[in-house]
Amino acid sequence: MVTVLGGGVSGLAAAHYLLNRSLLPGEKISLIEATAHLGGWMKSTRRPNNVIYEQGPRTIRPKGVQGANTLKLVEELGLSNKVKPIPYGHPATMNRMIYVDKKLHKLPTSMFSLFQKKEPFDKPLVFAALKFLTSPKEICNDDTMYNFVARRFGKDIAEYAISPLICGICAGDAKEISVKFLMRKLFEAEQSQSPMLKEVILNLFAKTPMKDYESELLNKAKEEKWNVYSLEGGLELLPRTLEESLKERGVSIHLNAPCTSITFEGNGVKVKTGRSEHFSDHLISALPALKLAPLLHPQHPDLSEELYKIPFVTVGVVNLTFPKNVLREEAFGFLVPPSQKVPILGIVYDSCCFPSDCDQTVLTVMMGGRFMDDHFGGKLDDAVALQTAVKYSKEILKINDDPCDHKVSILRECIPQYVVGHDKRLQRIYKYIKDRKIPLTLVGCSYEGVGVNDAIFSSKRGIDNIKLKIV
Numbered sequence: 001m002v003t004v005l006g007g008g009v010s011g012l013a014a015a016h017y018l019l020n021r022s023l024l025p026g027e028k029i030s031l032i033e034a035t036a037h038l039g040g041w042m043k044s045t046r047r048p049n050n051v052i053y054e055q056g057p058r059t060i061r062p063k064g065v066q067g068a069n070t071l072k073l074v075e076e077l078g079l080s081n082k083v084k085p086i087p088y089g090h091p092a093t094m095n096r097m098i099y100v101d102k103k104l105h106k107l108p109t110s111m112f113s114l115f116q117k118k119e120p121f122d123k124p125l126v127f128a129a130l131k132f133l134t135s136p137k138e139i140c141n142d143d144t145m146y147n148f149v150a151r152r153f154g155k156d157i158a159e160y161a162i163s164p165l166i167c168g169i170c171a172g173d174a175k176e177i178s179v180k181f182l183m184r185k186l187f188e189a190e191q192s193q194s195p196m197l198k199e200v201i202l203n204l205f206a207k208t209p210m211k212d213y214e215s216e217l218l219n220k221a222k223e224e225k226w227n228v229y230s231l232e233g234g235l236e237l238l239p240r241t242l243e244e245s246l247k248e249r250g251v252s253i254h255l256n257a258p259c260t261s262i263t264f265e266g267n268g269v270k271v272k273t274g275r276s277e278h279f280s281d282h283l284i285s286a287l288p289a290l291k292l293a294p295l296l297h298p299q300h301p302d303l304s305e306e307l308y309k310i311p312f313v314t315v316g317v318v319n320l321t322f323p324k325n326v327l328r329e330e331a332f333g334f335l336v337p338p339s340q341k342v343p344i345l346g347i348v349y350d351s352c353c354f355p356s357d358c359d360q361t362v363l364t365v366m367m368g369g370r371f372m373d374d375h376f377g378g379k380l381d382d383a384v385a386l387q388t389a390v391k392y393s394k395e396i397l398k399i400n401d402d403p404c405d406h407k408v409s410i411l412r413e414c415i416p417q418y419v420v421g422h423d424k425r426l427q428r429i430y431k432y433i434k435d436r437k438i439p440l441t442l443v444g445c446s447y448e449g450v451g452v453n454d455a456i457f458s459s460k461r462g463i464d465n466i467k468l469k470i471v
């Protein structure tokens with residue numbers, strides 16, 4: 001028997017990969033989910049006029065091994081004809097903006113624009129590349145994204161490109177997030193003994209083997225040059241289809257069953273929920289680290305402490321619909337650097353990314369994250385979130401109309417923060433589990449990547465590495 005804890009996309013994917021590896025039949029897999037809903041943060045809501053609101057993730061990138069792995073899963077689930085891609089060249093891929101000094105500025109997207117000086121940057125961006133190759137090394141184990149980029153590319157790049165990017169990816173502070181979160185290879189090139197240029201070139205041309213992740217959908221994504229994609233009716237279609245497929249293949253899914261204790265005994269593990277007990281040979285935790293930590297504390301306090309130290313942030317998400325086209329320019333949206341002291345992280349222009357039949361404008365405003373206390377004193381409620389979203393979207397985008405529909409979601413402790421030292425913490429966590437031969441596999445977005453692709457890939461890798469004695 002295997003128990004999977006957590007019915008977010010990573011728990012569902014873990015059960016799917018267990019079945020694919022034919023390690024055991026569906027009847028020997030139990031999936032335990034605390035709430036009445038599978039999919040975790042992946043939640044899509046259909047509103048009047050067929051408008052789709054995404055509460056959590058809205059697009060997936062097809063790039064890299066992780067991207068290819070998700071496309072393969074989408075194909076395996078028979079969802080290829082449900083994919084809604086945004087190809088390169090679409091305004092949503094060309095126009096990505098930042099809000100600085102009360103103005104929206106387009107970020108450079110073409111080779112040509114790298115040679116032009118563009119506000120708010122001090123110099124043409126090509127100078128940043130030269131600075132990168134010529135700045136002196138600073139030897140260290142880890143560093144913040146902000147420090148690394150400021151020292152190797154320039155302070156304006158750290159301030160206006162990297163800080164808002166980190167807000168957009170994990171609602172975090174670039175002055176705390178580890179450089180290894182996004183720039184591991186560049187950081188390792190800096191730290192190596194060989195000349196910087198040689199290391200960078202070697203890294204650029206180092207190809208990750210893709211053989212195991214090929215699919216027709218991946219070929220299509222390459223041919224049609226997809227930048228990002230969603231699914232018809234919203235990304236929640238992915239966990240919903242996984243759920244149907246798991247049920248058909250015999251997996252028992254327990255909803256409204258928050259796990260209350262985990263006890264490792266003999267060669268197995270006992271998991272208790274409010275209503276039932278589950279004995280298995282192996283436990284796959286797809287819980288966020290902060291939810292797993294208290295469950296491991298009675299038997300493994302040191303492991304629990306390490307898991308607790310992975311911080312999480314709360315994000316306010318407000319979906320807004322305006323009754324007509326109120327945008328002056330088509331774009332993906334914009335991000336706000338924290339230095340601007342504006343209480344939103346950014347706005348996504350959903351109706352530009354995925355236009356609907358009607359002429360409405362759909363926006364998603366995000367706020368809070370690591371800057372929650374600075375702007376809201378930690379007390380963001382639905383009314384404050386809505387008021388903030390309406391005020392700043394109207395002010396920044398110069399909209400006169402009021403929204404005709406909205407949905408507010410305050411997502412408590414929803415995104416992990418890979419702060420400086422995260423990778424060393426992971427090494428200690430994995431070593432603890434391995435040394436004590438604990439029958440536990442950790443998957444999900446708390447460990448090796450915060451996006452949907454990373455969460456699914458962590459499940460693939462976790463299951464590939466599992467050695468089960470049972471048949």
Ligand SMILES: Cc1cc2nc3c(=O)[nH]c(=O)nc-3n(C[C@H](O)[C@H](O)[C@H](O)COP(=O)(O)OP(=O)(O)OC[C@H]3O[C@@H](n4cnc5c(N)ncnc54)[C@H](O)[C@@H]3O)c2cc1C
Pocket residue numbers: 005006007008009010011032033034035037038039040041042055056057058059060061257258259260286287288291315317411414415443444445446450451452453455
């Ligand atoms: C606002 C927002 C926007 C995002 N945008 C994007 C995007 O555009 N693109 C992208 O790639 N990624 C995005 N992400 C990240 C993406 O949502 C996550 O990577 C992914 O959903 C993580 O899935 P998961 O299964 O690891 O975790 P979760 O979704 O957190 O699932 C964990 C599950 O465990 C359950 N659980 C918790 N405690 C217990 C317990 N005691 N017992 C049983 N079950 C329990 C929870 O109820 C939940 O269902 C976004 C995230 C957020 C919050």
